[in-house]
Amino acid sequence: MGNEHSAESRADGDLALQEIRVATVKGGEAGVLVLKSDQLVAVLTRVDEEEYSTDGQWFLETGFGRLSGCHRIFRSIEEATAWIGGRLPVVEPC
Numbered sequence: 415m416g417n418e419h420s421a422e423s424r425a426d427g428d429l430a431l432q433e434i435r436v437a438t439v440k441g442g443e444a445g446v447l448v449l450k451s452d453q454l455v456a457v458l459t460r461v462d463e464e465e466y467s468t469d470g471q472w473f474l475e476t477g478f479g480r481l482s483g484c485h486r487i488f489r490s491i492e493e494a495t496a497w498i499g500g501r502l503p504v505v506e507p508c
Contacts, residue, residue: 428450428451428499429448429449429450429455429495429498429499430448430449430450430452431446431447431448431449431491431495432446432447432449433445433446434446434447436457436459436475443459443460443462444459444460445457445458445459445460445475446458446459446472446491448494448495448498450499450502453478453479454478455477455478455479455481455498455502456474456475456476456477456478456481456498457474457475457476457477458472458473458474458475458488458491458494459472459473459475460472460473461473461487470489470490470491471487471488471489471490472487472488472490472491472493472494473485473486473487473488474486474487474488474494474498477498479502480501480502480503481498481501481502484501
C-alpha cells in the first residue's frame, strides 16, 4: 500500500489507522483498521483495481457502533476517514 493512497499506521484527525491484510478466498486484500479512542470503529478494504477497474478506492467492509450495517465505496482513504469521522460522536476531554 505504499503510494499516495496509503493508510499505513498513522493518525488521521482523531482516528487511528492500522494497515492489515484481510483474508479472502483469493488470498488476502489490503485493509485498514479504523480506531477512535482505542476502539475499533470500522474495517476498510482496498477495492481490487484489476477486477473492478478502479483507482485507489476503499470499501467499508464493516462498521461498529453508529457505523453498524454501513457499507460504502470511497474514492480515497481520506474520503473514507472523513465520512467515518463525521458519523462518530465527539469525545470531549476531561
